[in-house]
Amino acid sequence: MRNPWTMKMEQFTAFSDMERRRLDELIRARQDQHAPKDDIIADGAHSGLCHVVLSGLACRYKLLPDGGRQIMAFLIPGDLCDAEIFILKVMDHGVAAITPTVTALIPADDMKALLRETSSLGEALWWGTMTDLGVLRERIVDEGRRDAYVRIAHLFYEMLVRYRMVELTDGDSFEFPITQTDLADATGLTPAHANRTLQKLRADRLIELSGGVLTVLDPARLKQAAHFNGEYLHLDRVHDRASVGQRAGDLV
Amino acid sequence: MRNPWTMKMEQFTAFSDMERRRLDELIRARQDQHAPKDDIIADGAHSGLCHVVLSGLACRYKLLPDGGRQIMAFLIPGDLCDAEIFILKVMDHGVAAITPTVTALIPADDMKALLRETSSLGEALWWGTMTDLGVLRERIVDEGRRDAYVRIAHLFYEMLVRYRMVELTDGDSFEFPITQTDLADATGLTPAHANRTLQKLRADRLIELSGGVLTVLDPARLKQAAHFNGEYLHLDRVHDRASVGQRAGDLV
DNA sequence: CGGCAGGTTGAGCGGATTCAAATACAGTGG
């Protein structure tokens, strides 16, 4: 059982056994637990530590002067929370746990040392960052030009692909325990309207969402409803892995 | 007169004279001109060349199945169009010229060679990428939680800061020759509504926009109206430069 | 002069919001 960080990066690059062991060491050395609603990284912080989500669910967010909140990204196992730590002084947003979340803490210096040793990691980090950029751009299209129905459908389909990358899907189901308030904050809707739209998706038999588990009933139809085109996730370089499950690349 | 790329990166890092000369060489070696509406980089392309905007105005965009367009970012002199070229197979969006635009073409291999020579450039590229991420996140807040008035005000104030970084402002004026259609596509509004909102901004004496020149009449009030907090641009590490003009950092 | 792109304006519509109240549900303590 590989750790989700390595697993995600192997969507793009191939590590040697030695590299994999080094990554496992980094992940195992120091970990932290976070309760729901707690900040994993506070806005404005700079700890010198890199955070990788190992289990649970977290989000990047910004608080607004009027008390509102905008969730800019969901972070699932395998995701790096703060690539900016290498270069920037402070975080320009916060990262908070949504469910109980375990993170690995990696000293920035250790990471830099490893980056000098192995170019695969550098490439994988660069790939991860470029993919994050792609995801953000897609979200801008969502909020700018797609209505609530398509927007939520798009988010759900993207999450299906991302969870499959780290082999946390069970068929077309996966644990995604967000509240409708979270969903509203992520999509730029009000909770009331997110609720109504969710009901339409359920009525159309595209998804089921209850008990914190999201089930995609018809991936092909959801993909179509979401106007989803997965190029922005850049899974086209996935190399063959001895994976028992389905491959994320098949969804894009 | 330094080139705008170097100038922008020097907001963050300090180059030696030798590094500056090498950068100038790279910029001068090969350039290209682009007419308005022409693609500088097509969606799906992969040329092995990096593009840096030297003059003019361009945008990142995606076309939608219904014929709509979403502009995800404006690219001004000094901006790198395609950092993804180092690692990804294809572009997941297009870059098009808005006005006649001159770009420098840098072979990815030359760039990589220079990256090995000097760590300053690597840091500056990483900083640029992290800043791009920050800008995208801020745009998500714009479209998700701010109304048309604040959204446009925010865009204009951000552009003021960015233009000042590369010393292309004349006081609080700068050339920003976008059509209202472009503005609408960038903010997720319709041209009609962008027009009405623009008129409110003019009526409130916050800005003037005509003849392709945007003048910020009252930076402090515009900043307030835009709910602008410039942390996400990460100008806090700006080192002292012998700049004759105003400093972008003063605006954030 | 005609054509065209960009800008402006108006009327009517609708998706999403606001605000409120009702309902479901899990956890907790009596």
Added chain:
DNA sequence: CCACTGTATTTGAATCCGCTCAACCTGCCG
């Protein structure tokens, strides 16, 4: 086992921001 509590979800009605679609204007250029 059942009230009690707090949180999440659901529903309703009124309202509004921004959209649609259309017409009209302006300046520029061939």
